[in-house]
Amino acid sequence: MLILEGCSYRYAGAARPSLRDVSLTLRDGEVLGVVGKSEAGKSTLCLVASGLAPRTLGGTLSGRVLIDGADTAGRAMHEMATEVAIGFQNPGTQLSGVATTVYEEVAFGPMNLGISREEVLRRTEASIDALAIRALTQRDPQRISGGQQQLVAIAGLLALAPRHLILDEPTAQLDPAGTRLVSDAIERLAAAGASILVVEQKVDLLAGICHRVLAVDEGRVTLEGAAAAVLGDPTLHALGVAEPSTVRLRRLGSEAGLSGQAIEGALALATSQSSRVNDA
Ligand SMILES: Nc1ncnc2c1ncn2[C@@H]1O[C@H](COP(=O)(O)OP(=O)(O)OP(=O)(O)O)[C@@H](O)[C@H]1O
Ligand SMILES: [Mg+2]
Structure with a gap:
């Protein structure tokens, strides 16, 4: 379970907070969707929930982030990273920069978890199959398309077998077939007990996989509830979110x-x- 309690966050040097008094509970096995127009604070929410803000990014956070009941304040980023995985909005940012093949890229994360070689290979293979990127495994991850990089980045996250996963627009560069692979993978991971926060513009995808949805506007949560209720709320349109x-x-x-x-x-x-x- 991942809990944010009254979190407000201001980037270093920013005049105003980008997240204002946000509270949320992400239960085990739950997919929580996040919608909102551009600059609403969705990526900022992902950075705070993952622990990157303020640990790595600086800035000022008030409120608490709790993982499985424990306050994460004071814990180092490498400790947070074993509990919460994050997929960035731009998949290029996600790539390790050291792997020379897609296969190594997917294996990179689990290799750093200190698990057995057999387990690393098993997870790498399963993730490659789940995202249908077998044909890419010997390619240079820097020299594939943006959509292909997005699938590779998500395969790398799945291979971590995270208990908590935060995905910031994971299908932004994907066609319908790729989007379907990602949504199936999210559903399977949640069914296995992981808690997943997913920011998406594709509301049909959210309607299909989310248990609950939050709408964010100007850094605040403005709607929260069952996916069908929030995605069907007439005020959502006024927030700049598609129906x-x-x-x-x-x-x-x-x-x-x-x-x-x-x-x-x-x-x-x-x-x-x-x-x-x-x-x-
Ligand atoms: N590194 C930063 N330093 C200062 N302000 C930032 C920084 N990153 C984002 N912001 C500001 O925080 C606010 C929220 O940005 P955020 O990236 O969280 O929005 P978003 O909802 O993810 O938007 P998009 O849909 O465009 O991805 C914006 O006003 C933005 O300008
Ligand atoms: Mg964003």
Whole structure:
């Protein structure tokens, strides 16, 4: 369980805090989605929850971050890193910079955990398969596409088998097939008991995998609740967040005067067609 209690954070030299009095609880096995417009403070929330802010980035934090009930204040970054893994918004930032192949890149994190060689290989292989990057394993991680780097970065995080995982826009550069691989991997990791915080613009993805969702605006949590309730909240649109396609279709249908039955029929049809496309 990862808990933020009344956290406010100001970057070094900044005039104003970028996170204001944020409290949240991320339970074991839970996927918590975070939405909000640009500059709302989503990445800052990820940095605070992971311990990088203020430890590595400087700045000033008030409030408490608790992991499994223990206050993390005063703990060194290398201790935090064994408990909380973070995937950055820009996958290029994530790469180790020392691995010469994608295979080494995925294995890099677990190799530094002090686990057996067999376990490192097992996790590396499983992560490569989970993200379907087998064809890339001998490539230079610096010389692949942004979307490919994103899959490699997430494979590296999965190989850490983290108990707490924070993902900042993990599918920003991915096509629908890659997005599906990432969302399946998130669901499997959560089903195995990990707690996962995921910032995403793709609200349909969040609607599919999140138990709860938070909306952030100007550094504050403005909405929090069950995924369907928050993603269907009419005020979300005013915060600059897209509606999930089901919410949008229901709204457009009712504005066009369609009956509830006609709208639900059209939605059922659209859902069955899109799952057929995704499974193809
Ligand atoms: N290193 C930094 N130093 C000072 N201010 C920063 C720094 N990084 C971000 N900020 C500021 O903090 C606020 C929140 O930024 P943050 O990156 O958390 O937003 P975001 O919601 O992740 O946006 P986006 O959707 O564009 O990724 C912004 O006003 C931003 O300018
Ligand atoms: Mg961001």
